[in-house]
Every structure is written in structure tokens, then in C-alpha cells.
Amino acid sequence: MLRKCYAPLILTKTFWTPRVTLIRLRTMMITLLVLTTLASLAVTSPVLPTQTWPPAFCNKLECPKYTTVKTTKDYEERIYKAAKWTSTIVSGMEYNPAVSEGFMKLFSYIEGNNKKKAVIPMTAPVATKVEHGQGPYCKTNFTVSFFVPFADQADPPQPSAADVFTNPLPQMTAFVKSFGGFAKEKDWTETAQALAESLDNATISYHKDFYYTAGYNSPFQLFDRHNEVWFIKAD
Structure with missing residues (x-):
């Protein structure tokens, strides 16, 4: 009968010393603690949506800067930075005629009807x-606004x-x-x-006495149009 031969396993005295064993045990415990902490962070840390600037729906025009802090299936929550707008107020019973009137007043302003006679980008x-x-x-007040370009904000x-x-x-x-x-x-309403x-169902506090509409497209753009309604969070 053939006997299988194995090289003897040599356990040196140094390997088994209490000091080395304690160091190895301590290292393993630290490693385990670090891995556990990283795993916990991966589970509990919120993942914010990736955001590029400017958004594609701005159509290469300057638009107000914001940060998206939350996105749900019903709405997006944004924080807008403080900024200046150019505005006019039109009172009326119907949305479209009032907004058209306000738009033409603001368009005249950016075409040079201002104290500097400056032509301002759309x-x-x-x-x-x-x-x-x-x-x-009762008539509705429509405050129509153009965002002031960044170069003119000051x-x-x-x-x-x-x-x-x-x-x-x-x-x-x-x-x-x-x-x-x-x-x-009807679409805006x-x-x-x-x-x-959606906000009421989520018990979110917001200003209920007004809202904003936001249109991003020229009337000549037939496809990929983008419209928004904003409610503003109440303090």
C-alpha cells in the first residue's frame, strides 16, 4: 500500500505568540468596523439626482439657477437662488390674452425700450x-416676468x-x-x-393664494415643448 507524503506544516513559535495574535485580532476588528460603517452609509445616505446645467429644456437660453433636492412621481422640489426679473402686471379674466399683453410689454423692454437703450438677450x-x-x-392679476441675464443681474x-x-x-x-x-x-389650471x-396629500405647507406658470419655448417650436407649474413653499 502506497503512503501519501505531505510536507510537514511548520508553525513557528513567533506566529503563535500572544502579542502577534492580539495585533492580528485588533486589525481584523478595525477592518470589520470600517466595512460596517461604509455599508451603513451606502444604505442611509440620500442619493440626489445628477444635475447638468443648463437643463436641456432651457434651449440654450440663460435661465434661473436652481438645485433639485427631491424628485417624486408627482413633482420636483427645487431651491431657486435669489435673482432679479423684469416684470409687468396685467389684470384680466382670461390667461392667454393677459400673458400675451404682458409678454409684448417685456419684449419691448428687451428690444431697447429701457433707459440704456440696450438690447437684452431673451x-x-x-x-x-x-x-x-x-x-x-373678479379679475386675476397676472405678473408676467422675464429672467434678467446674469451679466445684468447686478x-x-x-x-x-x-x-x-x-x-x-x-x-x-x-x-x-x-x-x-x-x-x-385649461392645461395650466x-x-x-x-x-x-399632491402637496396636500403629502401635508406640505405652500402658498395657496398664487402659483407660477413657466413656459420655455418659442411658439415656433413644434416638438419637445416644456411647461411647468410652480407652487412656492411657505416658511
């Missing part, structure tokens, strides 16, 4: 603050028209719901109602 979005009057037959050209003004807005948190297509007044319902 920006995005055309934002409209909608404040409904009290009662079914000192915007003063409007020549009495009903156009520089409008500094503070930092604000906006709850945003987006939709596509050519937006009609229904989107605002859906967003308000």
Missing part, C-alpha cells in the same frame, strides 16, 4: 405669477415704461410639475390643481 422661462381674485367674476437696465419694473425675488423653494405640448389655459392635490 431668457427662459416666461414666468407668470397667477393670483386669482376673490369671487367668480444692475439691470431701468425700464422706460411706467408699468414695467425690476422685480427682485428672494431665494425660494418651488414644487414643480412639468408637462409638454402647446399649453392652453388642471396641472396646478393636480400639483396642489
